[in-house]
Amino acid sequence: MVTAYPGAPGITRTDTAGHGTEGSQDKQIDIDVVAGLLEYLSQPDRIEEKCNRILAELISVTEADSASLRIRNESDGTLRKVAKVGRCGSNIRITPVDDLYVSDTESAAAESYSSVGSKVAQPVKVGGKNVGVVLLESKQDDHFTPSRVRFLGIIGDVVGLMLQHSKLSEHLQASLNELSVLDEVARIITSTLAIEEVYERFAVELQKLVLFNRVNINIVNQAQNNYTVKYAFGPSVPGFDVGDSGSLEHTVTGRVVLNGGTVIGKNLSVSSESATDQRFLEAGLKSCIMLPLVSKGKVIGTLGLRSRNSGCYGDREKEILERLAGQIAPAVENSALYEARRLAEIEERRRSGEMESLLNIANILGGPGSFVDKCKNALECLMTSPGVKTATLRVPVGDMEGMKLVAQAGGAYSSAQLVLPPDSLSALVFQRSQLLVIDDYQQHPLVNKAIQAHGMSSIIFMPVKSGSGRVLGLVNVASDELAYFTPERTRYFTALADGIGTLLENAELYHQMIGELEQRQKTEEALRESESRFRALAENTSDVMWELDASCSYTFCSPNIKAITGLDSSQVIGKSPFDFMPMAESARMRDVFRDLADKREAFYLIEHTVGHRDGRQFLLEGSGMPVFDKTGCFAGFRGVDRDVTERKAAEVSLQKASQLATVGELASGIAHELNNPLAAVMTFAHLLKSQDLPGGVGEDVEKIYTEAQRAARVVHNLLAFARRHEPEKMYVDVSGAVSRALSLKARDLNANNIEVRASYESGLPKTMADEHQLTQVFLNIVTNADQTMSENNRGGTLWISGRREGNNLRFSFRDDGPGISAEHIEKIFDPFFTTKEEGKGTGLGLSMCYRMVRAHGGKIWVESEEGQGTTFFVELPIEGPEGLEGIGVEKEAEEAGKIKGKRILVVDDETVFTDPLCRILSRDGHVVEVAKDGEEAWQAIGQKRYECILMDVRMPGVGGKELYRRIREKDEELSKRVIFATGDTLNPETQEFLENTGNVWLGKPFTVEELEVRIQECLAQTANTA
Structure with a gap:
C-alpha cells in the first residue's frame, strides 16, 4: 500500500x-x-x-x-x-x-x-x-x-x-577542456606544419572534446558540383577515403553545402536518405554530424564526424564543432589554394609544351629540308609529350597492297615491319578512314608484335587527310600507359597529325606540279586550304593566336581576341597590339618589339596588360617568333597570347598570406628587444611622477610616461595583428578615447593648419571596450585625415560627431581633403595596401582598425568621392558592465589592507629594469633583493626565505625555466608564489612554458599598478597558507 x-x-x-x-x-x-x-x-x-x-x-x-x-x-x-x-x-x-x-x-x-x-x-x-x-x-x-x-x-x-x-x-571542467583544445588548434593551424600533419593533430585535439569513430575533411568545388576527400581517419568507406572524389548530389556533404548549415544524423539505420548513408552503415557508423567550412562567406569544404553509436551528436557537439570548424577553415582554404596553384602550373607547362609543338610543326612545314626529314622532325614533335614512346607515319603502297613506313620516332622496326600487310590493324584503320583509340593494346587481337615487344599499352591511329577529305596516310602514336589518350590529348595529337597531313599533301602537290604546269592552280588552292585548316586550329584554342606585319600591325588574329578587347577580329586587323595597352605599358612594349625585330629573335612568356573596351584589364603572357618572306626579309611576328589574369590573382593572394606570416615572425623577433627597454622607461617615469618636481618637469615626465605607454600599445597592436586575441574590455567613455587621440595629434594638426570641430550628442552612454585599442583606431583615422589634408600645405577642417543609433554608438570623421578614388576604396582596409609613397606608410593602420573594431562587435566603413572629401564611420555596440558595483569601496578597502614589509626576490639580468623596480617595491616597506641570473637566485633561495619571487624567463646562464624547475622540486609552495615578467610573450616556447606552470605572469612593459596588484595577490596567498 x-x-x-x-x-x-x-x-x-x-x-x-x-x-x-x-x-x-x-x-x-x-x-x-x-x-x-x-x-x-x-x-x-x-x-x-x-x-x-x-x-x-x-x-x-x-x-x-x-x-x-x-x-x-x-x-x-x-x-x-x-x-x-x-x-x-x-x-x-x-x-x-x-x-x-x-x-x-x-x-x-x-x-x-x-x-x-x-x-x-x-x-x-x-x-x-x-x-x-x-x-x-x-x-x-x-x-x-x-x-x-x-x-x-x-x-x-x-x-x-x-x-x-x-x-x-x-x-x-568540460569548458576548460574546450578552451584548451581551441587554443591548441589555433596554435596548430598557425604553425609551419604540412597540411597533412595539421589535419592529423587537429583530429587528435578533436578527440578530446567529441567522441567519434571516423572523421573526414572534404574540399568542395561548387562550380563542378563535386567534393574531394582530403583527410580521413577511421574505418574505410568506399568512395569516401583520402583522394576519393564524387558528386555532391544525394550526399550529406551536398546538403551541408546547399544549406550552408550543420547537418546531424542521429540514427542513419532508421532515417537513411541515400545510398551513401548505406555505405557508412555497412562500416558500422550509425550517427553523424557534418559542418560547413566557411571562408569569406563561401563554403569551401566540410568537416564530418561519425560514430558507431546512435544519437551521439546534439546541440553541445554542434556548438563545439562549429567553433573548431571556424578555426580549421583557413588552413583548408590555404591548402586548396596551394593545390590549385600546383595543378595550374602543371596545366600551364602542358599547354606551353603543346603550343611549342604546334609552333615547331608550323616551322617545319615552312622550313627547308627533304620530305622525309620533315616527316621525321614532325614526329619528333609528337615525342615531346610525356608518356609517348613511339610515333610512326605510314602511307599506302600501290592499290592498298600494304602500309609502308615513311618515318618513325622512338622504337626500331625490323625490315619485316617496314611494310604491313593489307589485313593489319593499320591498314584496316586507313581503309575505314576513322580515328581509332585503343586503351589496352596488349589485349587487342590484332596487336602489332613490335609494339607488344616494346611494352606499349595504349595507341591512337589517326588517318591523315587532304583538304578535300582524301586519306593520304596514317599517324600512329603509342604510350606505355594504359588509357593514355584522353579526349583532350586526342584533340591535341589530332591537331598535330593535321599538320603532318599538310606536309604530306604539300609533298604530293609538289610532285604533281613538276610534271604538270596546269596543276599550279590546284597546288595554290591546296595551300590555301592548308592555311584555312591551320586557322581553324588556332580559332578553336583557348589562347589568342595572331600575326603581325613588320610595322607590328595585326594581319591575323583568332576570334577569341574579343574576350580581352571587346572587338571582333575584323575590327582588330590593321591596328597595333600597343593600341590596346595602357600608355606606360604601350611605350614599354614598343621598345621590346623594336629590339626583337632588330635582333630577329623569338620570345617567350612576355607579360603585358591589355584593356577591354568596358574598362576591365587582362594580364597576358605572349610568345612568338619572327616571320620571313620568300626573299628572307623580316616580315613580322607570329605567336600566341595567354590570359593569366586569374592565375596571377591566385599568386597575389598567396603572397599576401605569406606577408602576413612574415609580419608575425618580425613581431616575434622584435617584441623582446623593444619590451624590455620600454618597461625600464615606464618604471623610471613612474618613479619620477611620484616625486615633487619643479616647474613643468612633472608635466614633461607625465608625457614621457604617456608616450612610453603609447609605444607599448603600438608593440602590443603589432603583436595583435600577428596573433588574434580578444580585446581587454573595460567600462569606458568612447568620446574620451576620441579626445585622447586628438590630444596626441594636436601639435601636428595645429602645425598643418587643420581645424577640428567636434560635437557629441549629450548623454552618450559608456560601453564595454578596450580603451587603448579604440584610441589607436581613432588616432589612425585622424592621422590619415591630417596627412591627406596637409598635402601641398593646403590645410583643412576635420568634423567629428558622436551620437547614439539604436543600441549602438556611431562616430564619424569627415575631412575636406582630396577624397579617395573608387578603385582604391574597395582595398582601403586590406593589409599592406597604401597609396602613400614608399617609406611613408606600411598599409597596416586601417587594416588594424578594421580588426580592432570587428573584435569589439562593431563596424567600420568609409564613404568618399574624389575631390569631395572622405568620411570614416565607426559604430560600436552599447554593452553594460557586470559586477562594477562597489568598486570604489573595494578599492579603498584594498588600499587599507595592503600587505607590506615582506621579503621579495627580483631575478633579472637587466639592471636598468631592476633598479627602479626595487625602489618602487621598497616604498611599501618590502625588503627587495636582486639576482642577476638563475644561479645567483638559487644560492639566495637556499639561504633565505622569500614570500614572493619576480623573475624573467630568458636570462644568460641558468634561465627562468631551469630556476623554476629547481624551486618546484625543492619547495612546491614557493613555486606557486613565482611571478614571471617577460617581454618574449610571442615566442611559442615561452607561451607553452607559461601555460604549463599555471603561474601568474606579466608581459613587459607593464604598469606599476599591474605589478602591485600581482604582488599583493601573491603575498595574500602566502598569508592564507601561513
Missing part, C-alpha cells in the same frame, strides 16, 4: 505487510548528523564515496535495514542504482504521480529475498527536476514514522545539492 505523509511533500511510504502503526520509539532528526554531512560534502572525495557515506548515516538515524540511491535513465525512465548500503532490490519501475516518482510493486522475487515489511522513497531533485530517488527498506511493518520520513526529505535535498554541484563541476 502507498501512503503520502502530510507535511512532507514528495515523500511516500509503502507498507507491504499492512498499514502498521507509528511507533513511539522513533528517533528524532539529528541536526548534528545533517551538519556533519554538509561539511563532509565539501571534501574532495569521489561522488560514489559521498553517496555511500550519506546512505550509511541515513540507516544509522532511521534504523532501516537497507538504503539505496537510484538515478533515473532519461532514455527509458528506469532507475539505475548508483549506491547502496545493506541488501536492496535491483530493479524498480516508476510511474509519475503528481510530479513525483513513486515505486510500483516489485516482482515477488525482489520482495521475498529480504522480507521487506515497509519502505519509503524520496524523490531527488536538481534544478526543480526529478532526477532520481532515495529508497529505504525495513523488515518491520510501519517502521518509517513521520519524523524519520521528514529526515529522509532533508537527506533527499542534500543529495540533490551534491548532484547539482557535481554537474556544475563537470560542466566547468
Whole structure:
C-alpha cells in the first residue's frame, strides 16, 4: 500500500505487510548528523564515496535495514542504482504521480529475498527536476514514522545539492577542456606544419572534446558540383577515403553545402536518405554530424564526424564543432589554394609544351629540308609529350597492297615491319578512314608484335587527310600507359597529325606540279586550304593566336581576341597590339618589339596588360617568333597570347598570406628587444611622477610616461595583428578615447593648419571596450585625415560627431581633403595596401582598425568621392558592465589592507629594469633583493626565505625555466608564489612554458599598478597558507 505523509511533500511510504502503526520509539532528526554531512560534502572525495557515506548515516538515524540511491535513465525512465548500503532490490519501475516518482510493486522475487515489511522513497531533485530517488527498506511493518520520513526529505535535498554541484563541476571542467583544445588548434593551424600533419593533430585535439569513430575533411568545388576527400581517419568507406572524389548530389556533404548549415544524423539505420548513408552503415557508423567550412562567406569544404553509436551528436557537439570548424577553415582554404596553384602550373607547362609543338610543326612545314626529314622532325614533335614512346607515319603502297613506313620516332622496326600487310590493324584503320583509340593494346587481337615487344599499352591511329577529305596516310602514336589518350590529348595529337597531313599533301602537290604546269592552280588552292585548316586550329584554342606585319600591325588574329578587347577580329586587323595597352605599358612594349625585330629573335612568356573596351584589364603572357618572306626579309611576328589574369590573382593572394606570416615572425623577433627597454622607461617615469618636481618637469615626465605607454600599445597592436586575441574590455567613455587621440595629434594638426570641430550628442552612454585599442583606431583615422589634408600645405577642417543609433554608438570623421578614388576604396582596409609613397606608410593602420573594431562587435566603413572629401564611420555596440558595483569601496578597502614589509626576490639580468623596480617595491616597506641570473637566485633561495619571487624567463646562464624547475622540486609552495615578467610573450616556447606552470605572469612593459596588484595577490596567498 502507498501512503503520502502530510507535511512532507514528495515523500511516500509503502507498507507491504499492512498499514502498521507509528511507533513511539522513533528517533528524532539529528541536526548534528545533517551538519556533519554538509561539511563532509565539501571534501574532495569521489561522488560514489559521498553517496555511500550519506546512505550509511541515513540507516544509522532511521534504523532501516537497507538504503539505496537510484538515478533515473532519461532514455527509458528506469532507475539505475548508483549506491547502496545493506541488501536492496535491483530493479524498480516508476510511474509519475503528481510530479513525483513513486515505486510500483516489485516482482515477488525482489520482495521475498529480504522480507521487506515497509519502505519509503524520496524523490531527488536538481534544478526543480526529478532526477532520481532515495529508497529505504525495513523488515518491520510501519517502521518509517513521520519524523524519520521528514529526515529522509532533508537527506533527499542534500543529495540533490551534491548532484547539482557535481554537474556544475563537470560542466566547468568540460569548458576548460574546450578552451584548451581551441587554443591548441589555433596554435596548430598557425604553425609551419604540412597540411597533412595539421589535419592529423587537429583530429587528435578533436578527440578530446567529441567522441567519434571516423572523421573526414572534404574540399568542395561548387562550380563542378563535386567534393574531394582530403583527410580521413577511421574505418574505410568506399568512395569516401583520402583522394576519393564524387558528386555532391544525394550526399550529406551536398546538403551541408546547399544549406550552408550543420547537418546531424542521429540514427542513419532508421532515417537513411541515400545510398551513401548505406555505405557508412555497412562500416558500422550509425550517427553523424557534418559542418560547413566557411571562408569569406563561401563554403569551401566540410568537416564530418561519425560514430558507431546512435544519437551521439546534439546541440553541445554542434556548438563545439562549429567553433573548431571556424578555426580549421583557413588552413583548408590555404591548402586548396596551394593545390590549385600546383595543378595550374602543371596545366600551364602542358599547354606551353603543346603550343611549342604546334609552333615547331608550323616551322617545319615552312622550313627547308627533304620530305622525309620533315616527316621525321614532325614526329619528333609528337615525342615531346610525356608518356609517348613511339610515333610512326605510314602511307599506302600501290592499290592498298600494304602500309609502308615513311618515318618513325622512338622504337626500331625490323625490315619485316617496314611494310604491313593489307589485313593489319593499320591498314584496316586507313581503309575505314576513322580515328581509332585503343586503351589496352596488349589485349587487342590484332596487336602489332613490335609494339607488344616494346611494352606499349595504349595507341591512337589517326588517318591523315587532304583538304578535300582524301586519306593520304596514317599517324600512329603509342604510350606505355594504359588509357593514355584522353579526349583532350586526342584533340591535341589530332591537331598535330593535321599538320603532318599538310606536309604530306604539300609533298604530293609538289610532285604533281613538276610534271604538270596546269596543276599550279590546284597546288595554290591546296595551300590555301592548308592555311584555312591551320586557322581553324588556332580559332578553336583557348589562347589568342595572331600575326603581325613588320610595322607590328595585326594581319591575323583568332576570334577569341574579343574576350580581352571587346572587338571582333575584323575590327582588330590593321591596328597595333600597343593600341590596346595602357600608355606606360604601350611605350614599354614598343621598345621590346623594336629590339626583337632588330635582333630577329623569338620570345617567350612576355607579360603585358591589355584593356577591354568596358574598362576591365587582362594580364597576358605572349610568345612568338619572327616571320620571313620568300626573299628572307623580316616580315613580322607570329605567336600566341595567354590570359593569366586569374592565375596571377591566385599568386597575389598567396603572397599576401605569406606577408602576413612574415609580419608575425618580425613581431616575434622584435617584441623582446623593444619590451624590455620600454618597461625600464615606464618604471623610471613612474618613479619620477611620484616625486615633487619643479616647474613643468612633472608635466614633461607625465608625457614621457604617456608616450612610453603609447609605444607599448603600438608593440602590443603589432603583436595583435600577428596573433588574434580578444580585446581587454573595460567600462569606458568612447568620446574620451576620441579626445585622447586628438590630444596626441594636436601639435601636428595645429602645425598643418587643420581645424577640428567636434560635437557629441549629450548623454552618450559608456560601453564595454578596450580603451587603448579604440584610441589607436581613432588616432589612425585622424592621422590619415591630417596627412591627406596637409598635402601641398593646403590645410583643412576635420568634423567629428558622436551620437547614439539604436543600441549602438556611431562616430564619424569627415575631412575636406582630396577624397579617395573608387578603385582604391574597395582595398582601403586590406593589409599592406597604401597609396602613400614608399617609406611613408606600411598599409597596416586601417587594416588594424578594421580588426580592432570587428573584435569589439562593431563596424567600420568609409564613404568618399574624389575631390569631395572622405568620411570614416565607426559604430560600436552599447554593452553594460557586470559586477562594477562597489568598486570604489573595494578599492579603498584594498588600499587599507595592503600587505607590506615582506621579503621579495627580483631575478633579472637587466639592471636598468631592476633598479627602479626595487625602489618602487621598497616604498611599501618590502625588503627587495636582486639576482642577476638563475644561479645567483638559487644560492639566495637556499639561504633565505622569500614570500614572493619576480623573475624573467630568458636570462644568460641558468634561465627562468631551469630556476623554476629547481624551486618546484625543492619547495612546491614557493613555486606557486613565482611571478614571471617577460617581454618574449610571442615566442611559442615561452607561451607553452607559461601555460604549463599555471603561474601568474606579466608581459613587459607593464604598469606599476599591474605589478602591485600581482604582488599583493601573491603575498595574500602566502598569508592564507601561513
